[in-house]
Amino acid sequence: KAGVTQTPRYLIKTRGQQVTLSCSPISGHRSVSWYQQTPGQGLQFLFEYFSETQRNKGNFPGRFSGRQFSNSRSEMNVSTLELGDSALYLCASSLGDEKLFFGSGTQLSVL
Amino acid sequence: AQSVAQPEDQVNVAEGNPLTVKCTYSVSGNPYLFWYVQYPNRGLQFLLKYITGDNLVKGSYGFEAEFNKSQTSFHLKKPSALVSDSALYFCAVRDNSRWSGNTGKLIFGQGTTLQVKP
16 A cells, blocks of 8 residues: 655745645545644644545644645645745645554755 | 653663653643654654553554653653664644544654664
8 A cells, every 4th residue: 555645755945935735645544634844843733634624723824725635635835935934844644543644745945 | 732742852772772762741631642753854653652541552663652641651662772763753642622623633742863872
């Protein structure tokens, strides 16, 4: 069974641009969560989607948004990028229990 | 507010020796506790979880964790460390602030780097 796939693996953007990250969950998993990982703040929850509905959101500004498609694939978007958005963005899927399966992440660098 | 603390940034242990990575938590209601491990340039991997039942939880790769309600701790342990155990370890708690829809929302500690030397 394929694991959680995140694309792209690396991304370099400049301030003010926007970016879209993609996540394909494990087949059969309907829950997808997104986390931001930085050296200073650690792992912080962004949002969770289940059956195309956002059912939880972390404390991030409205520039961060996401969505989930009918095939459970998810995307997150960050608009008007800031230097502080540089981070590893991790996607995780689950069957609906607490065991999360993480992808390898997208390393975003904002210059 | 719910939180998790990992008091040690780094733990050093010799191969073959027992290891402990510490974690304390603060939650409302019953705690749902987890340990994850992250290898360089990889995502996190699930090690084990405590939801209810026996205070000693066994997980992947020979790891186990002991839940102590009175000390609000959930320390990760392994009887004999391997060099390949060297990685970044995260303790986490499920956010119980709402009933449903929280399964994907975990609150993570800052992480502890485990260094096992040959």
